[in-house]
Amino acid sequence: MTDISKITELRKLLLGMERAMGLEDLSAVERDIYYAASELASRNHGVRTTGLLSHDLMENVSRPTFFRALKSLVNKGYLSQASTSRRGVYMVNAPQV
Template sequence: MLEEMEKDFGMHELSRNERDIVLAFCACIKENKSGDNMCSTDVVRANPIVKEISQPTFHRTLKQLIKRGLIERCEGFPMGLYRLSDRASGQL
């Protein structure tokens, strides 16, 4: 059942680290009290889902997610703020 859901949402094409980071972003945004969909990499990295991913691997994987169009930098805000793209939000 989980595999079918991953296929429906396009998650089956992602590596395990990519999936974990996207899920950590989703959790971060859901917990965000301000109502915006931005999240800092520090908060995402503190999530238990990605806590075991090394910092270099996290940032390499984040770069891949940006290239895939699933995560976007928040322009006009301090470095380290990202959001799920509209494409990713529509898939999840």
């Protein structure tokens, strides 16, 4: 099996998992923000915008694109602003399957 065919199999597996979790309608940037938020929130009680911006998955995402996608995730219910904190802290919500 070649390296590209291994990557292809991994990508197909990931796509199937994203479909099962209801993430297939998100843009690539929205998915990456959701993945980063999920990873960071598992360590803390919520995730700060600054933490998301410095995550490896956000390396090639411009700030305007990041904030548009973040707003979209909040509007879609994947993330919500933490009610007990100041601005810039988000809670990760389970996807609606």
